[in-house]
Amino acid sequence: MAVKVLAFIAFLLFSVAIHASEALLIPVSTPKPEFPQNLLKKRHPGKVLVSLIVGAFGTVQSARVIESSHPQFTEAAQRAVVKWRYRPWEVAEGKPSSVEIAVPIIFGARGLHPFSPQITVGLENILCAYLNHEVHASKRDFPNEPLSKVDxxxxxxxYLAGSYTRSRVPDEAARTALFSTLEKAVPKIVKDCRNHPDRRMVGFLPKEIAELVVGGS
Structure with missing residues (x-):
């Protein structure tokens, strides 16, 4: 019982630390990319992971593609994200002059079966159906790999490694613990998403991680 009480107190302190500073990166205009027409006709799903650096004026200072499944998805994503705008913030009281955030963009929100032309932007909007698609592909192609390696x-x-997370969770030990928390939660997230394919994955993330996701619950 004492262990549970201490864990609960630690979680409360973590939540207070997050909410003590006003959240940055409040979206003002974040239009989705356009699905490349030839890939759409071929029912070709794909993904791009882009690293954004957003300055205190709310504009995107740089956009670097970390991963992409097709050059045309890369081009579509880059054309969109450079136009994004966030609410400006004052560089004071520990708020940085810029922050970095990793943004996944999924072309074909449900994967391949059934294919959907919907595009989801951001970790907070990834559908469980897409995670299910990736888990199935991983088990088929890399049966010995742990599910935590799924894209x-x-x-x-x-996302957790970006400076946006560092700005909201300044304590290094607390940030390190987030990675362990996520890895331990993977089997349950996979199971919950398998049972609820139409839900957003963020709803099944550990609460301390979901609260860090821009636009998350």
């Missing part, structure tokens, strides 16, 4: 979870790890 969706790798995207989450890149």
């Amino acid at each position: 969706v979870f790798w995207h989450a790890q890149k």
